[in-house]
Amino acid sequence: MSAEFKTTLPLLTADSAQGDAADGLRAAEKAMGFAPNMYKAMANAPAVFAGYNAGYARFRSESGFTSVEQEVVFLVVSRGNGCEYCVSAHSFVADAMSKVPTEVTDAIRDGRPIADAKLQALATFTQAMFDSRSKPTQAQAQAFLDAGYTEQHILYLILAIAVKTFSNYTNHIFHTPLDEAFAARKWSAKAA
DSSP: OOOSOOOOOOOOOTTTSOHHHHHHHHHHHHHHSSOOHHHHHHTTSHHHHHHHHHHHHHHHHHSOOOHHHHHHHHHHHHHHTTOHHHHHHHHHHHHHTSOOOHHHHHHHHHTOOOSSHHHHHHHHHHHHHHHTTSOOOHHHHHHHHHTTOOHHHHHHHHHHHHHHHHHHHHHHHHTOOOOGGGGGGOOOTTTO
16 A cells, blocks of 8 residues: 555444444445455444445446446546555456456556457546546547447546545555455556
8 A cells, every 4th residue: 555644543343333334334244245344444434434335336326337337437546546455356346246357357457458449448538537637628528428428427437436536545544454355356556
């Protein structure tokens, strides 16, 4: 983790967290069989945890992006933020749950082009939105639209960037330890 500062706040459990955060940790344990360390960190600020969960769920269910496209977006933003935890976790999710071809995930992790032209257009525009702080050029936006996406997709990219900012920044200040479940897809910003 490249962040110098590390918070002294603990990783919470469903028993030590308060209110909505405790409920969120229990829900994660039920759905996934464990509560990821990132959730345990976010639980220190229930509003952050709730905001992340609400935005993440809405992006997943309403964005109009396929599950593969969603992982492309999350990986591009997490890599851009240098979040080792989220690149590792989303690489695992991409492989095991979203069925993203490994060559796509690995290309993003390595900063290489994606062979699939539409996914590359998505990755390129996501990076442009990230780099420009949501001020893409007309040419960048037109290339994205020409690839088959819509202006509504652009709004959902803003949501995804916001959601990943919640998680990436939390992981930076916690130096969140990678869960064993994600270890096989560990990624290092130093190697990128």
